[in-house]
Amino acid sequence: MKARKRSFVRGIESATLGASGFTSVDSKSCVVFNAFACNFPLSSALPFIASEVVQWQASHGRNHLPWQQTRDPYRVWLSEIMLQQTQVTTVLGYYERFLQQFPDVASLAAAPEDDVMALWSGLGYYTRARNLHKCAKAVVAEHGGHFPRSAQVLATLPGIGRSTAAAIASFCFAERVAILDANVKRVLTRVLAYGEDLSSSRNEKSLWAMAEALLPHQDHQDLHHAMPRYTQGLMDLGATICMPHNPSCLVCPLQEKCQAAQQGNPQNYPVKTRKTKRTSQAWWLLVLRSETGQVWLQRRPSEGGTTGIWAGLFSPPVFADVSSLEHALQALQVKVRERADWPAQLHVLTHRDLFLHPVIVDIAGAGKALDATVLAVEGGWQAAQNWPQLGVPAPVRKLLEALAAE
Numbered sequence: 109m110k111a112r113k114r115s116f117v118r119g120i121e122s123a124t125l126g127a128s129g130f131t132s133v134d135s136k137s138c139v140v141f142n143a144f145a146c147n148f149p150l151s152s153a154l155p156f157i158a159s160e161v162v163q164w165q166a167s168h169g170r171n172h173l174p175w176q177q178t179r180d181p182y183r184v185w186l187s188e189i190m191l192q193q194t195q196v197t198t199v200l201g202y203y204e205r206f207l208q209q210f211p212d213v214a215s216l217a218a219a220p221e222d223d224v225m226a227l228w229s230g231l232g233y234y235t236r237a238r239n240l241h242k243c244a245k246a247v248v249a250e251h252g253g254h255f256p257r258s259a260q261v262l263a264t265l266p267g268i269g270r271s272t273a274a275a276i277a278s279f280c281f282a283e284r285v286a287i288l289d290a291n292v293k294r295v296l297t298r299v300l301a302y303g304e305d306l307s308s309s310r311n312e313k314s315l316w317a318m319a320e321a322l323l324p325h326q327d328h329q330d331l332h333h334a335m336p337r338y339t340q341g342l343m344d345l346g347a348t349i350c351m352p353h354n355p356s357c358l359v360c361p362l363q364e365k366c367q368a369a370q371q372g373n374p375q376n377y378p379v380k381t382r383k384t385k386r387t388s389q390a391w392w393l394l395v396l397r398s399e400t401g402q403v404w405l406q407r408r409p410s411e412g413g414t415t416g417i418w419a420g421l422f423s424p425p426v427f428a429d430v431s432s433l434e435h436a437l438q439a440l441q442v443k444v445r446e447r448a449d450w451p452a453q454l455h456v457l458t459h460r461d462l463f464l465h466p467v468i469v470d471i472a473g474a475g476k477a478l479d480a481t482v483l484a485v486e487g488g489w490q491a492a493q494n495w496p497q498l499g500v501p502a503p504v505r506k507l508l509e510a511l512a513a514e
């Protein structure tokens with residue numbers, strides 16, 4: 109065991125605690141001080157993994173994705189935001205359509221928010237789209253239309269967190285900064301057998317310090333190429349090799365240095381002692397359809413601009429229970445020709461199961477303006493040709509497609 113341990117330790121030299129509270133490392137040894145009472149003993153050595161990650165990325169990583177063929181920060185930023193909690197295969201089409209309509213940050217900043225939301229429609233996590241738009245405006249108004257070159261300044265822009273800022277600065281400007289998204293947290297906690305719960309901010313800070321200590325050394329002869337590859341390599345390992353339930357340790361370039369693989373328990377990391385409770389909720393959707401095929405859609409309220417499920421998006425009126433829906437239907441005083449209660453659809457959100465109950469109500473006539481006091485917010489009759497241009501959540505889009513196909 110001792111011999112194996114020695115094989116990944118490159119030696120212990122001095123390290124100092126930086127002004128930020130994070131570790132600064134002054135040798136290639138990856139020595140880290142225990143600044144945040146992490147699981148590692150004071151002055152313990154971390155495995156130096158940068159060269160393996162960089163080499164593996166060049167030969168086995170993902171190198172042909174559209175946003176990898178550029179160092180344009182606008183394109184890289186767009187891809188990073190789209191890829192948050194979303195699969196690459198889903199993002200590809202959206203990325204292309206976005207660039208066709210908004211080829212640069214100036215065109216995105218100048219667009220109406222509804223156009224941005226409509227293009228984002230179906231990608232989910234709509235706060236990202238609202239922040240994307242705000243960020244484009246900030247880049248134009250405060251930075252002359254040029255993205256800042258440092259992660260520290262990038263992280264001051266709307267919707268850009270520390271890890272995303274580091275990814276952009278590393279990919280576009282080769283800045284030597286650490287990323288720590290969910291996939292990378294998984295890889296690093298396993299490599300280090302980091303046994304503390306990351307829901308504590310102190311433990312997370314500690315892991316950030318170690319992620320910084322593991323970066324390619326600043327005297328690396330080709331840091332300009334090594335940094336983007338290292339960042340991409342960690343992302344690729346997390347997305348394709350070090351999977352949550354079935355890590356492919358046998359083909360992993362870090363297998364020999366990975367403490368969790370040596371212990372035979374990668375699935376135990378990252379450690380989670382507090383489980384987020386899943387909740388479920390039911391919504392009844394009043395889908396009013398006129399004789400000309402128009403559907404009544406209204407914008408969901410967006411308190412504070414960003415909160416609430418589907419905030420700012422278009423949907424049929426939503427009710428918490430069927431009796432409230434029926435009460436509203438009566439108060440609207442429309443002439444009902446036919447009513448059909450469609451089967452409930454399950455819409456899975458991050459921490460919640462949303463059961464949607466569409467109630468399709470065909471009314472007589474072409475459709476007149478409905479009483480906004482009954483429906484709480486303003487809305488309007490929308491013909492089928494307008495639906496693709498509206499920002500609607502994915503389940504509502506499916507519902508509209510099903511109506512159109514009837």
Ligand code: SF4
Binds near residue numbers: 298351358363
């Ligand atoms: S060896 Fe296994 S657990 Fe360790 S980083 Fe690689 S895939 Fe993940």
